Amino acid sequence: MTIQQVATEAGVSPSTVSNLLNGRNHRMLPETRQRIERAIDKLGYRPNRAARQLRTGRNTTIGLVVPSVGNPFWGALARHLESAALAEGYHVLLCNSERDPRRERDYVDELWADGVHGVVLCSSLPSLEHVMPLVERGLQLVAFDRTSQAGDPASLVSISVDNAIGSQLATQHLTDLGHRRLAFVSGALASVNRKERYRGFTAGLEQAGIDPATSVRAPVKGDADDFGDVEASELGRAAAAELLALEEPPTGIVAINDMCALGVCRGLRDGGLEVGKDVSVVGFDDIVLADLYAPTLTTVRQPMKEMAAAAFTQLRSRLDDSGPTQGQSLLFRPELIVRESTAPPS
Amino acid sequence: MTIQQVATEAGVSPSTVSNLLNGRNHRMLPETRQRIERAIDKLGYRPNRAARQLRTGRNTTIGLVVPSVGNPFWGALARHLESAALAEGYHVLLCNSERDPRRERDYVDELWADGVHGVVLCSSLPSLEHVMPLVERGLQLVAFDRTSQAGDPASLVSISVDNAIGSQLATQHLTDLGHRRLAFVSGALASVNRKERYRGFTAGLEQAGIDPATSVRAPVKGDADDFGDVEASELGRAAAAELLALEEPPTGIVAINDMCALGVCRGLRDGGLEVGKDVSVVGFDDIVLADLYAPTLTTVRQPMKEMAAAAFTQLRSRLDDSGPTQGQSLLFRPELIVRESTAPPS
DNA sequence: CGAGGCTGGTGCAACGATGCACCGCATGCT
DNA sequence: AGCATGCGGTGCATCGTTGCACCAGCCTCG
Structure with missing residues (x-):
């Protein structure tokens, strides 16, 4: 199922299909548009991600680097981040650093090499120096559960609870x-x-x-x-x-x-x-x-769900619309949950 | 950093670099090989996955579909599977089905559409019918924590504890x-x-x-x-x-x-x-x-770690070497861990 | 009446890696 | 001498998508 087959089915050129797929359909006859859409449905066409990424250099995968998803705290983040990403058609590539700084660094490198331009990094490291070179080349980074530091890259987004x-x-x-x-x-x-x-x-x-x-x-x-x-x-x-x-x-x-x-x-x-x-x-x-x-x-x-959603939103806007490139810190309001382990002193 | 640049640096053709990268170096002068390796190191070259996948149709990503990594049990699986995959240069794409059959199905579809040919599926569903069409087209499936059923695809690998x-x-x-x-x-x-x-x-x-x-x-x-x-x-x-x-x-x-x-x-x-x-x-x-x-x-x-490693190994061998295509069930030996919650009756 | 503009598309050259077909050379065999 | 064979590589088409450059046809306007 290639774009070529869709084009043939719809009686147009592949470019036209591509145009529609990428929202360049301002000056396209509604009729043409419908023919293409019908062809897509009929053939069950899905664009090939590899080809698309090769051509554009972009992709719809974000990286998540956590110490370990074996830990419920990070597991919850992974879950909610993935949900937020899914809603927009993005994927999450999971990386466990196991709290090994070298592994953390290697992972970010590899993500970049794989064309992943946005990463949610849950670093146990006080300094983000090891990833600075990539950030300078355009890697979008969201630091999670880690408030910003003086030495951090200017474009860094930090998401954390207060x-x-x-x-x-x-x-x-x-x-x-x-x-x-x-x-x-x-x-x-x-x-x-x-x-x-x-x-x-x-x-x-x-x-x-x-x-x-x-x-x-x-x-x-x-x-x-x-x-x-x-x-x-x-x-x-x-x-x-x-x-x-x-x-x-x-x-x-x-x-x-x-x-x-x-x-x-x-x-x-x-x-x-x-x-x-x-x-x-x-x-x-x-x-x-x-x-x-x-x-x-x-x-x-x-508020994990909200924090995870914010992490994704921030990344997305910087990836797509090349939105704000200036870094910022998001401090979420924590909430006290009273249960049984506290009571007046006896 | 493309293969072309490496080739130029080493004074050979891109094909030769590709040959080395893909283990077709039987009849290559050790000297040539070294020149290429040095060039790769010098330029810090990493093959472009998108291009590679586009050309070969293969990739080094496996899918993991779990009910939710928020659950420590699945979190542990994700962690160990990812570790095993990393050791072989594979990546794990994380998918939380949230115990929603439809979402589970959509995810497997999408993974397939993205060129992922191997998936570890932790299904809460008794029947795997919804993924049968893809399995018939070559999707390799490992069912985790779910023993094989009569109606399962013949190629299915099941990994579970006894x-x-x-x-x-x-x-x-x-x-x-x-x-x-x-x-x-x-x-x-x-x-x-x-x-x-x-x-x-x-x-x-x-x-x-x-x-x-x-x-x-x-x-x-x-x-x-x-x-x-x-x-x-x-x-x-x-x-x-x-x-x-x-x-x-x-x-x-x-x-x-x-x-x-x-x-x-x-x-x-x-x-x-x-x-x-x-x-x-x-x-x-x-x-x-x-x-x-x-x-x-x-x-x-x-034995999570071993089970996760086995899941990866099974997938890998079926993906790469096109190893055994016949399905099998792996039943791991469980181990009793005695702690404080048990004692002789009072 | 010809220059310029708008409309609704299409042509084509990439993106980077792959792997088959092939090549020139040297050597061996008959 | 003539042909096959091994060696160490190289050339080239190709994967599916993209988006700029371009194109015919029609309309408008000075």
């Missing part, structure tokens, strides 16, 4: 419930996102008139520079043990993310405490597990 | 611990996989000299024909409540999968029972959550 606000909401929720001794559990505050969440935590404390100095940032040993997701839960578990060993253990705990929070819950239970009664725990992300765990986890939801 | 054995292992584990009153919790036994798991359950009972008639298949109301993953946990929760209402509640429960098992745990806790002490629960799949939950969940592991 981490400070989210964390502050979580903290306020605990202080509103009456908690006065709070702890913040996280690995090293290596990324901007983590720093922002910590900032939200202290802001929340201050607003409640609590001196941040009396609160605790859980002093986790082996404060890993970066950590994966299973690690996050182990980290939370260890942190909980440490917190329980304090003279005055906190009654409310804000965790850097849900996986970490689940680990904290685990650790608290190890110590014989009941989450949602003896101690309150708040997570961040609202992954699927949050609503499945026992007790269900109070957490700060990232 | 569900009956897995379930039997789970059941035996419980009987070995001394449990005599067991229950099996599942939605409708609509799929072959579910039937097999139930068969393993009864086989396990019989082997322990227990009359299956005395055991319970949890009589869940609104026995959904098919259910998603959040539903699975709710179903488990409801089933647990029903089981607890029995005169002689079971002391050991085998769940159809981990999500369902987590729901069961939830329901038992609602009823004031402690899982891993008052009641034992075994799941199936070994998703990430299983090791995070409290208590950690005893379950039957599906």
Whole structure:
């Protein structure tokens, strides 16, 4: 089923069919147009993507580079991004970097070599230097879950939740419930996102008139520079043990993310405490597990669907219409989801 | 960076470069070969996939159609399949069917239209009739987590865990611990996989000299024909409540999968029972959550990595070497992972 | 009445890689 | 000498689509 066959069937030239297919049909007789459309339907014609891409240099595939879709958080992003892309006829090429900077770089290179001009990059790297050469050559990049940095390319779009606000909401929720001794559990505050969440935590404390100095940032040993997701839960578990060993253990705990929070819950239970009664725990992300765990986890939801849709929209507009080339940051409003893991202090 | 530029740089014709790239270098002077290789390195040349595909009709992309990568089980598959593919220079195009038969069908169609000749299909549909036309035209299909059916295409490869054995292992584990009153919790036994798991359950009972008639298949109301993953946990929760209402509640429960098992745990806790002490629960799949939950969940592991690798290998060999075209079923050996949710009856 | 404009298309040369057919040369065989 | 054979490559048409350049035919206008 080539465009040639359609043209023959419709009694026109391939160019005319191509014109219609590409919206250059301003001065085309409605009759001609209908003949072509009928021929397309009859033959079940679909343009050959390879030929099209070869000719135009463009394509309708975007790349998604995530640490690992095995992690529900990224899985959710992949799912929603793909949905948004599908609606516009785009495809998503999936790449798991496995948190390996080299693999991340190789993937972006390869995507570019394959003619993919738009990539949603979920990088664990603080610097995007490794992809700068491609960005200069026209690669459109959306950084996801990573706010913009000074050294980032000017055209970069960053999509992220407002981490400070989210964390502050979580903290306020605990202080509103009456908690006065709070702890913040996280690995090293290596990324901007983590720093922002910590900032939200202290802001929340201050607003409640609590001196941040009396609160605790859980002093986790082996404060890993970066950590994966299973690690996050182990980290939370260890942190909980440490917190329980304090003279005055906190009654409310804000965790850097849900996986970490689940680990904290685990650790608290190890110590014989009941989450949602003896101690309150708040997570961040609202992954699927949050609503499945026992007790269900109070957490700060990232509006994944909207964020994924925005990522696609941004890429698309820059790819197609060569829309705005100037970079921008989109900060989404997080939402506190109250569940069973938080309650007034006993 | 075209093959022409490489040819010029190496002082040969494009054909010669192409020959080398495609392994037709039997009768090529080592010196010529080196000149070309140096030129490729120097220019950082990468063959243009679109051009290659247009010319050959082949490509190095495989499709993966899953219900939703938001589900950790499928996320894990996607991750491992992608890893296996990457090692051979293949790409994975991700498609979420969202359990919509129509979307599933459209995706397979579109993949085919895009020149993708190999697809790993994780279908929730009992019949594969909707893709038969494409299979007849040469589409290579691997069905994942779905054992072969009588009506399936002859060339179909099925990859699945041995569900009956897995379930039997789970059941035996419980009987070995001394449990005599067991229950099996599942939605409708609509799929072959579910039937097999139930068969393993009864086989396990019989082997322990227990009359299956005395055991319970949890009589869940609104026995959904098919259910998603959040539903699975709710179903488990409801089933647990029903089981607890029995005169002689079971002391050991085998769940159809981990999500369902987590729901069961939830329901038992609602009823004031402690899982891993008052009641034992075994799941199936070994998703990430299983090791995070409290208590950690005893379950039957599906060797995802190996299964994903096999899926890719099967596709690849049929795509490249036009290897065996005869279909086959690969049944992987499941492994019982004992954790905290099972213990001798109290 | 001829230049210019509009209408509704068509012709053609690419895009980059492929792989069959073929080539000139040297050597072997009869 | 005459022909076949092996060697190490090269020439060229081709995959399906695109979009600029162009073209006939008709109309308008000074």
